[in-house]
Amino acid sequence: MIRVTLPTHLRTLANVTGPIELQIEEPVTQRAILDALESAYPMLRGTIRDMATKERRPFVRFFACGEDLSHESIDAAVPAEVVTGAEPFRVIGAMAGG
Amino acid sequence: MSEVRVLVGTRKGAFILRSDEGRKDWAVEGPLFPGWEIYHITGTPSDPNRIYASQSGGWFGQLIQRSDDGGKTWETVGNEFAYDGVPGTHQWYDGTQHPWEFKRVWHLEPSPTDADSVYAGIEDAALFHTDDGGKTWHELPGLRDVKGNLWQPGAGGMCLHTILLSPDNPNRIFVAISAAGAFRTDDGGTSWRPVNEGLHSDYELPDAAAEVGHCVHSIALHPSRPNILFMQKHWDVMRSDNAGESWHEVSGNLPSDFGFPIAVHAHEPNTIYVVPITSDSHHFPPDGKLRVYRSRSGGEEWEALTNGLPQSNCYVNVLRNALAVDSLDSCGLYFGTTGGQVYVSSDSGDNWMPIVHDLPAVLSVEVQVLP
Numbered sequence: 458m459i460r461v462t463l464p465t466h467l468r469t470l471a472n473v474t475g476p477i478e479l480q481i482e483e484p485v486t487q488r489a490i491l492d493a494l495e496s497a498y499p500m501l502r503g504t505i506r507d508m509a510t511k512e513r514r515p516f517v518r519f520f521a522c523g524e525d526l527s528h529e530s531i532d533a534a535v536p537a538e539v540v541t542g543a544e545p546f547r548v549i550g551a552m553a554g555g
Numbered sequence: 556m557s558e559v560r561v562l563v564g565t566r567k568g569a570f571i572l573r574s575d576e577g578r579k580d581w582a583v584e585g586p587l588f589p590g591w592e593i594y595h596i597t598g599t600p601s602d603p604n605r606i607y608a609s610q611s612g613g614w615f616g617q618l619i620q621r622s623d624d625g626g627k628t629w630e631t632v633g634n635e636f637a638y639d640g641v642p643g644t645h646q647w648y649d650g651t652q653h654p655w656e657f658k659r660v661w662h663l664e665p666s667p668t669d670a671d672s673v674y675a676g677i678e679d680a681a682l683f684h685t686d687d688g689g690k691t692w693h694e695l696p697g698l699r700d701v702k703g704n705l706w707q708p709g710a711g712g713m714c715l716h717t718i719l720l721s722p723d724n725p726n727r728i729f730v731a732i733s734a735a736g737a738f739r740t741d742d743g744g745t746s747w748r749p750v751n752e753g754l755h756s757d758y759e760l761p762d763a764a765a766e767v768g769h770c771v772h773s774i775a776l777h778p779s780r781p782n783i784l785f786m787q788k789h790w791d792v793m794r795s796d797n798a799g800e801s802w803h804e805v806s807g808n809l810p811s812d813f814g815f816p817i818a819v820h821a822h823e824p825n826t827i828y829v830v831p832i833t834s835d836s837h838h839f840p841p842d843g844k845l846r847v848y849r850s851r852s853g854g855e856e857w858e859a860l861t862n863g864l865p866q867s868n869c870y871v872n873v874l875r876n877a878l879a880v881d882s883l884d885s886c887g888l889y890f891g892t893t894g895g896q897v898y899v900s901s902d903s904g905d906n907w908m909p910i911v912h913d914l915p916a917v918l919s920v921e922v923q924v925l926p
Binding site: 465467503505 | 590591612613614615616617618631634635636637656657
């Protein structure tokens with residue numbers, strides 16, 4: 458079971474309070490996780506990936522296992538700990554202070 | 556007794572302000588969608604409890620929210636605004652051509668007769684429509700055929716911010732686009748043409764009287780006189796007596812003819828309102844005095860309305876969608892500022908009072924009168 462954590466705004470939008478659990482067949486990739494997430498929570502469509510380009514939005518990051526996976530290929534396998542559910546796949550709103 | 560409901564969109568959420576028709580005592584609800592930019596929140600004439608909101612943000616893009624119970628509960632509806640076909644290009648800041656890219660929804664204009672029918676004005680400028688209550692949106696692409704390749708974004712973005720549905724002709728729509736101008740369709744949105752004759756942009760355009768490229772900030776009309784239009788342009792307050800075929804200036808004795816919103820009194824079609832600011836580089840009121848200006852003659856002769864408004868050290872702005880008029884017998888006016896104040900006048904602008912002082916910067920104000 459894949460666990461996905463969302464930033465505050467997206468948890469509010471999806472009406473969830475904690476991690477989201479998703480059943481995804483292997484191979485588990487970022488694309489597979491995001492497809493499953495948007496399928497289960499259609500209100501998130503367009504908020505993580507641009508609706509037209511399907512690219513990650515500029516101020517969204519993907520973290521897992523202490524690593525920034527944002528610049529990995531969307532079709533690359535995610536770490537084994539994410540696949541087993543030991544570690545969450547974290548969707549992050551990038552820092553933008555000032 | 557009627558209820559008055561003011562819908563306020565801000566940089567950090569939406570607020571609903573409620574009062575009776577006395578408009579003296581107000582209840583404040585919100586923030587709704589806290590932390591998000593609400594460019595526009597508006598009710599539907601044919602079903603006042605149907606409310607639409609444009610919710611956006613730098614991190615997570617654009618959402619459209621819909622309420623069917625007057626703002627108590629909300630659901631997200633469709634947020635896919637895909638340009639028709641190959642989007643094409645428009646002029647970029649450096650003179651090159653740049654692809655059309657969806658950024659946000661600036662304005663939502665529901666049909667007066669069908670709560671499921673709504674027009675949306677977006678950035679990069681285009682007009683969209685839904686006929687299923689916001690589930691799906693499709694572009695009216697003929698608008699961008701009107702020399703869209705020459706449109707160039709101004710500093711505020713290339714946004715379609717004003718949509719006027721003609722009250723006497725369901726096939727006629729006016730729209731206004733920053734740094735592009737005013738446009739009209741007479742066939743329900745299939746074909747469009749610019750309606751900018753008489754506009755002069757001496758400092759902004761190499762050809763001051765160009766067919767497109769004028770920075771129109773807002774347009775308004777009165778339902779009883781649908782061919783008379785009033786415009787607040789980047790500079791100049793303008794009037795057309797022939798549905799936009801030509802315009803003439805009515806800035807008259809205004810202290811500055813730069814501003815963003817313009818509105819028409821609910822019962823006096825020749826009474827109009829603007830909120831002048833100093834200049835394009837000084838987006839605050841002249842002399843630090845927040846003054847609404849009223850003309851009872853359809854322009855040219857203006858009077859300052861100041862009673863209850865700050866007359867010293869005031870340096871806020873009033874944005875283009877942030878001035879509204881109610882339909883009560885004693886006509887009410889409402890405006891919100893970039894300083895987070897929302898003011899009300901229940902007597903056509905003679906006297907004002909703040910409803911709230913400290914909201915986030917106000918982007919839009921709309922008002923509903925409920926039975």
